[in-house]
Amino acid sequence: xxxxxxxxxxxxxxxxxxxxxxxxxxxxxxxxxxxxxxxxxxxxxxxxxxxxxxxxxxxxxxxxxxxxxxxxxxxxxxxxxxxxxxxxxxxxxxxxxxxxxxxxxxxxxxxxxxxxxxxxxxxxxxxxxxxxxxxxxxxxxxxxxxxxxxxxxxxxxxxxxxxxxxxxxxxxxxxxxxxxxxxxxxx
Amino acid sequence: xxxxxxxxxxxxxxxxxxxxxxxxxxxxxxxxxxxxxxxxxxxxxxxxxxxxxxxxxxxxxxxxxxxxxxxxxxxxxxxxxxxxxxxxxxxxxxxxxxxxxxxxxxxxxxxxxxxxxxxxxxxxxxxxxxxxxxxxxxxxxxxxxxxxxxxxxxxxxxxxxxxxxxxxxxxxxxxxxxxxxxxxxxxxxxxxxxx
Numbered sequence: 099x100x101x102x103x104x105x106x107x108x109x110x111x112x113x114x115x116x117x118x119x120x121x122x123x124x125x126x127x128x129x130x131x132x133x134x135x136x137x138x139x140x141x142x143x144x145x146x147x148x149x150x151x152x153x154x155x156x157x158x159x160x161x162x163x164x165x166x167x168x169x170x171x172x173x174x175x176x177x178x179x180x181x182x183x184x185x186x187x188x189x190x191x192x193x194x195x196x197x198x199x200x201x202x203x204x205x206x207x208x209x210x211x212x213x214x215x216x217x218x219x220x221x222x223x224x225x226x227x228x229x230x231x232x233x234x235x236x237x238x239x240x241x242x243x244x245x246x247x248x249x250x251x252x253x254x255x256x257x258x259x260x261x262x263x264x265x266x267x268x269x270x271x272x273x274x275x276x277x278x279x280x281x282x283x284x285x
Numbered sequence: 286x287x288x289x290x291x292x293x294x295x296x297x298x299x300x301x302x303x304x305x306x307x308x309x310x311x312x313x314x315x316x317x318x319x320x321x322x323x324x325x326x327x328x329x330x331x332x333x334x335x336x337x338x339x340x341x342x343x344x345x346x347x348x349x350x351x352x353x354x355x356x357x358x359x360x361x362x363x364x365x366x367x368x369x370x371x372x373x374x375x376x377x378x379x380x381x382x383x384x385x386x387x388x389x390x391x392x393x394x395x396x397x398x399x400x401x402x403x404x405x406x407x408x409x410x411x412x413x414x415x416x417x418x419x420x421x422x423x424x425x426x427x428x429x430x431x432x433x434x435x436x437x438x439x440x441x442x443x444x445x446x447x448x449x450x451x452x453x454x455x456x457x458x459x460x461x462x463x464x465x466x467x468x469x470x471x472x473x474x475x476x477x478x479x480x
Contacts, residue, residue: 123385124385126388126450126452127313127388127450128449128450128452137448138447138448138449138450139315139316139317139447139448142314142315142316142390143316145390146389146390147387147388147389147390148388
């Protein structure tokens with residue numbers, strides 16, 4: 099519904115503004131709703147807590163634009179778009195990255211990436227070969243962890259490299275074995 | 286009777302602000318207030334608090350009747366003042382702690398969690414009743430004040446927590462602490478420190 103969606107967007111924009119000023123742990127729902135111009139109980143009609151709101155923002159801004167690209171031979175372009183999306187709101191994601199604990203930024207990002215990979219793999223199965231013996235869930239988790247790890251390290255590093263460079267880096271690691279890396283390295 | 290009705294109001298308010306703070310934290314997680322449940326919780330809390338106060342007062346009066354020493358009155362008032370100072374310090378300490386609550390939606394305030402909350406403050410309510418007994422307070426004044434203030438503070442706590450979150454609990458604890466200290470100061474000045 100358009101009315102409900104606009105309230106979600108209002109809460110999201112309000113939350114983003116507050117994250118630029120204080121740690122997420124210290125932000126209250128009253129502050130989010132006051133800035134969004136709604137009464138406090140409205141928040142709970144849309145989100146369980148502020149961590150669910152953060153997850154919603156990540157899905158809306160970062161995951162939704164790339165979800166149709168994953169699994170259609172455009173995964174690298176999708177990854178570059180993901181990095182660009184984070185870079186576009188560098189301040190917000192740098193601060194959100196500091197969120198630790200049970201609802202850490204890391205765990206939310208991992209969950210979101212896992213979900214989009216699962217959708218891409220949904221309904222498919224391997225009838226033979228090594229994939230037939232592997233758990234697809236574990237495989238999805240492996241790729242999701244590697245993507246989120248490189249994204250989070252990039253944020254921690256101050257986003258010094260460009261999104262294109264980061265994707266090249268990721269693709270190199272993804273496409274080469276450790277032995278290949280050792281061969282490349284000089285003694 | 287040592288205390289006048291204003292001091293009973295202050296003691297009742299101090300105790301009730303404790304309950305207010307706890308229920309505001311619970312209500313801060315609600316998407317909607319269930320009014321019948323709120324009324325039940327208010328009555329449950331009022332019954333619990335008056336029961337605990339009655340028990341404390343009973344033992345205070347009992348101990349007072351057994352103490353036949355010549356300066357017993359002075360010692361009892363000093364103990365009562367000390368109990369209120371302890372209550373005041375406790376609430377000021379809770380205000381200082383300022384622990385942030387996790388604002389996660391819950392569908393209702395469970396009766397069991399209310400009972401656990403009340404259980405956590407029962408000892409302090411009994412101690413307060415004990416002090417009130419030492420000061421020869423009349424049941425017909427004390428119990429209705431405690432019951433009424435508890436009901437009012439539960440309802441106010443529900444609404445305040447729902448609309449504003451748990452932000453006011455620090456102020457409530459601080460105010461409760463001050464009220465207890467004011468009552469203890471009044472007792473000390475009037476009946477203990479003055480020869």
